[in-house]
Amino acid sequence: MNFTMSDSGAILAPAKINLHLKVTGLLPDGRHELDTSFAFVDVYDTLHITASKQLSVDCSIPSLSGDKNLVFRVLQALKEQYHIQQGLDIYIDKKLPAEAGLGGGSSDAASALLAANQLWDLRLSQHALIDFSADFGADIPCFLFGEASLATGIGEKLVPYPKTIPSSYICLARPANGLSTKEVFQHFDRQNSKTSHSQKEASKHTDSQSPLTHQGSADTIRAASQGKVSIGENALEKSAIALLSEVGLLLQAMRQKVDLAWMSGSGSTCIALCSTQQQASLLANDLQQKGLASWTHAGRLLNKHPAFVK
Numbered sequence: 001m002n003f004t005m006s007d008s009g010a011i012l013a014p015a016k017i018n019l020h021l022k023v024t025g026l027l028p029d030g031r032h033e034l035d036t037s038f039a040f041v042d043v044y045d046t047l048h049i050t051a052s053k054q055l056s057v058d059c060s061i062p063s064l065s066g067d068k069n070l071v072f073r074v075l076q077a078l079k080e081q082y083h084i085q086q087g088l089d090i091y092i093d094k095k096l097p098a099e100a101g102l103g104g105g106s107s108d109a110a111s112a113l114l115a116a117n118q119l120w121d122l123r124l125s126q127h128a129l130i131d132f133s134a135d136f137g138a139d140i141p142c143f144l145f146g147e148a149s150l151a152t153g154i155g156e157k158l159v160p161y162p163k164t165i166p167s168s169y170i171c172l173a174r175p176a177n178g179l180s181t182k183e184v185f186q187h188f189d190r191q192n193s194k195t196s197h198s199q200k201e202a203s204k205h206t207d208s209q210s211p212l213t214h215q216g217s218a219d220t221i222r223a224a225s226q227g228k229v230s231i232g233e234n235a236l237e238k239s240a241i242a243l244l245s246e247v248g249l250l251l252q253a254m255r256q257k258v259d260l261a262w263m264s265g266s267g268s269t270c271i272a273l274c275s276t277q278q279q280a281s282l283l284a285n286d287l288q289q290k291g292l293a294s295w296t297h298a299g300r301l302l303n304k305h306p307a308f309v310k
Contacts, residue, residue: 003114003146003307005049011115012306013045013107015096015297016142017172017264017271019165020233023188027154031138032185037150038142039165040302041172045108046093047071049115055079055087060094070105071112074136078113081132084120088112097295099178101265103139110143111307130156139265146308148301165301166231166273169280173254173293174269175246184266187239232262240267250292257283274298 005011016038025033057072058065066072071090078084090112096104113133117124124132126144133140138155148161240263241248247268254261254272258279261272274280280298287293 003118005115005118005307009049009115011047011049011111013047013092013096013104013111013143014302014306015041015043015102015104015172016107016139017041017102017170017269017301018234019148019161019231021265022233022235023185023192024152026189031154033153034138034155035152036155037148037161039148039161040305041102041170041297042299042302043095043172043297044306045096045104045111047108047111047115048091048093049112049119050089051119052087052089057090057092059092064092064094070109070137074109074133074140075112075116077136078116078122078132082120082122084122086120088116088119097174097178097269099180100174100269100295101179101263101267102172102269103143103265106137106139107143109133109136110140113140113144114307130158143305146305148303161303165303167301168273168275169277169298169300171254171258171272171274171280171283171287172264172269172295172297172299173250173272173284173287174295175244175250175292176294177244177246177268179240179244179247179267181266183243184236184239187243188236191239232260234263236266237263244268246292250287253287253290253292254283257286269295 019037019039022035023032024035027033055075057069092108096102098104113129117129130141130144133144134154134156141156141158142149142151145158148165149158150161151158247263250270251261254270258272258274261270263270272283274283284296284298288296
């Protein structure tokens, strides 16, 4: 695994976006099976890491410091599983917003795992790190994978993205409020269960087969993408808009300016594909001036995680 960190102990933790997202199943423990794809974005948190006897995590946002931070919890679990006596001092310079669908906390955790694997001389394989991390967050594995990817399972079954990621510039925009991933999925489940029940009732009166894939009960019926990848599709968009109308307003404003705009993950950040850097920057400024976005970024998609050597 060709991972590198700077001599000063700094490591970048990029944002991710979902190029598409479908929900294909509901597991008994409440986690969701996904059919999704990931690419990285050129906006980052930065972790500053030094060797220490104890494990400590501080953040530029004080409320995210300490043992409740996902970075601390993941590294503490790694220490316990592999009987590590060393620690690390970690300072997170936070630039990525929370509850945004950009995987900021998961990206921090993945970068910390990569650094710990090296500094603690664990020599764990990429597969071992992904397997270890999956229970802590469905987005962590995509950052450990290190390149644009297709993902299934809960997000831990990854293969390289089979197509070329869009070379367009992008505008990312998050409204003033975020969205709870748990609440968005719960709303999706409720709506999907109602739809599934209606379709099952309708199927009693027709010979046509339901287009949904049955996986055990009404709560686990999901539309399957069957390997088809369509950039800009997100099955959670309607639920996100129902819970936070600002997402719908943001998407509407974007779609008046560009041909393709969609939501990342469970929201609330939305993405617009733009033809030039100037268009992306102008759109970002316009959305902020109109009060539709409190955080924006105009930049590019990345095929590789910046911490991985090319």
